């Protein structure tokens with residue numbers, strides 16, 4: 001389903017230009033929009049880290065077998081350039097059943113911030129390219145993976161670009 005802020009609210013924040021005029025900054029040469037006021041990256045001595053994922057385009061349908069979560073911090077994916085991706089998520093808490101999964105397709109300009117603990121599939125790029133990733137980093141890796149009891153086939157019906 002297309003990615004909208006209300007639909008994604010249980011899983012995190014959609015990173016996109018919000019409506020409204022924003023706040024004029026830099027002597028009027030720019031407008032500032034607050035997108036995610038707290039990325040929640042500092043639990044247990046966590047650090048805010050920025051990395052770049054150079055992703056290959058995934059082929060669809062895609063068979064999903066493993067989900068993961070980062071319990072102690074959020075994880076944000078921001079396309080560098082027009083890059084669509086699919087974000088497969090389930091709410092934080094118990095490991096999800098297949099019917100609990102939700103898949104959203106971005107419009108190429110949107111990014112997402114996954115709230116801490118939200119179950120998700122690793123990045124599924126529709127268009128190959130670079131994504132900036134902001135996440136919590138610490139001495140101990142915070143990435144719990146779990147295998148779905150049954151693989152889930154993710155099909156996409158995308159308009160050609």
Ligand SMILES: NC(=O)N[C@@H](O)C(=O)O
Pocket residue numbers: 068075120121122123143
């Ligand atoms: N493995 C890794 O750094 N990426 C995952 O956390 C992901 O959600 O793509």
Ligand code: NI
Pocket residue numbers: 068070075120121122
């Ligand atoms: Ni992740």
